[in-house]
Amino acid sequence: MTSQAARDRLVQRLSQKGISNPAVLQAIANTPRHLFVDEALASRAYEDSALPIGLGQTISQPFIVAYMTELLLNGQARLDKVLEVGTGSGYQAAVLAMLCDRVFSLERIEALLRVARRRFHQMGMHNIFTRYTDGQQGWPAQAPFDGIILTAACPVIPAGLLNQLAEGARLIAPLNASGIKAMGLSSPFLNQLGMGGQYLVSYTRRQDEFSPEILDAVSFVPLLDGLS
Numbered sequence: 001m002t003s004q005a006a007r008d009r010l011v012q013r014l015s016q017k018g019i020s021n022p023a024v025l026q027a028i029a030n031t032p033r034h035l036f037v038d039e040a041l042a043s044r045a046y047e048d049s050a051l052p053i054g055l056g057q058t059i060s061q062p063f064i065v066a067y068m069t070e071l072l073l074n075g076q077a078r079l080d081k082v083l084e085v086g087t088g089s090g091y092q093a094a095v096l097a098m099l100c101d102r103v104f105s106l107e108r109i110e111a112l113l114r115v116a117r118r119r120f121h122q123m124g125m126h127n128i129f130t131r132y133t134d135g136q137q138g139w140p141a142q143a144p145f146d147g148i149i150l151t152a153a154c155p156v157i158p159a160g161l162l163n164q165l166a167e168g169a170r171l172i173a174p175l176n177a178s179g180i181k182a183m184g185l186s187s188p189f190l191n192q193l194g195m196g197g198q199y200l201v202s203y204t205r206r207q208d209e210f211s212p213e214i215l216d217a218v219s220f221v222p223l224l225d226g227l228s
């Protein structure tokens with residue numbers, strides 16, 4: 001249930017669902033997702049579904065992790081520095097750590113971050129750097145980043161984060177439908193799903209311009225202010 005064969009079957013499913021960057025599929029094949037959930041849920045770790053990780057939070061569905069990672073890589077096999085907002089279980093950071101030289105990950109719930117840090121340490125992942133903080137400010141001392149990923153749904157994209165993107169780099173985030181309007185974007189999906197939905201968006205930096213793209217409807221826990 002938690003074997004390499006189970007991971008390989010998951011990778012096959014993700015590839016059938018349209019994930020095509022071989023480096024991303026390899027990273028999913030090499031990341032033991034069962035070690036990022038409670039033991040009681042380990043047998044379900046290679047199903048393509050989100051699972052609870054406690055404190056009202058979830059580890060994202062593997063397809064979404066793979067999809068967001070593929071968007072972040074934007075056709076490349078590796079990136080140098082990336083920033084993640086919302087460490088949670090640490091799974092997304094661990095996948096990124098196989099594809100990036102350094103991963104910087106921010107989390108506002110101390111109890112989750114403590115567990116994630118222990119996992120990184122036990123797995124010998126020494127290229128993940130974390131901070132207990134409200135991630136909306138990003139990590140200015142480490143900027144610019146070659147990619148920024150938010151794993152909680154934002155009301156609007158924090159402007160400070162966009163400014164921490166390197167030239168040509170992308171920010172990938174779930175954005176509330178109301179935020180799509182607030183940021184002046186338009187989408188043909190909006191009428192279909194109404195104002196309660198969330199959409200995955202990407203912003204690519206070209207000098208001081210950020211070009212937005214609205215991708216798919218998604219479902220994430222909310223980005224919250226302050227510490228817990």
Ligand code: SAH
Nearest residue numbers: 059086088089091092107108135151223224
């Ligand atoms: N990437 C995670 C997904 C966790 S769910 C994983 O692979 O498991 C989203 C996470 O974002 C939660 O842990 C939540 O506490 C965190 N979060 C929400 N708002 C945040 C904020 N302002 N700053 C940092 N983390 C935040």
